[in-house]
Amino acid sequence: MYSDKVIDHFSNPRNVGEIENPSGVGTVGNAKCGDIMRMYLDIDDDGVIREAKFKTFGCGAAIATSSMATELVKGKTVQEALEVTNKAVMEALDGLPPVKVHCSLLAEEAIHAALWDYAKKNGIVIEGLQEPVEDIEESAEYDKM
Numbered sequence: 001m002y003s004d005k006v007i008d009h010f011s012n013p014r015n016v017g018e019i020e021n022p023s024g025v026g027t028v029g030n031a032k033c034g035d036i037m038r039m040y041l042d043i044d045d046d047g048v049i050r051e052a053k054f055k056t057f058g059c060g061a062a063i064a065t066s067s068m069a070t071e072l073v074k075g076k077t078v079q080e081a082l083e084v085t086n087k088a089v090m091e092a093l094d095g096l097p098p099v100k101v102h103c104s105l106l107a108e109e110a111i112h113a114a115l116w117d118y119a120k121k122n123g124i125v126i127e128g129l130q131e132p133v134e135d136i137e138e139s140a141e142y143d144k145m
């Protein structure tokens, strides 16, 4: 049912924890399943993500997707980080079962929420970034694989 990569990132998640004084932090949840994800980003003066950490109170797929999402955004510019969609995270994990697709959306929205916080704190606009939703079930459509 789950790929080896999903099992690996669930059993041995990367970048778990918090960043003190993060450049941006965002929390999103899914009211339906009750899972919550918080993403911390450390972004340097060139707009490059140096560090990403997460805390997820959620299912195994949410933990695996948060872990992969933090790995994917590290070293990217804030603009490039927008390309780390839930589909990109799922692809990097070699797929997720259809009932678990929404878990990957939590990871995408957590990145967006942290970027939104960073942009707000610095008075900048990140092109293409929309205000994140707190509850992903309220967001209209998302990529399915």
Ligand code: FES
Pocket (backbone or CB within 6 Å): 030, 033, 034, 035, 058, 059, 060, 061, 062, 100, 102, 103, 106
């Ligand atoms: Fe809700 Fe996975 S079941 S995030």
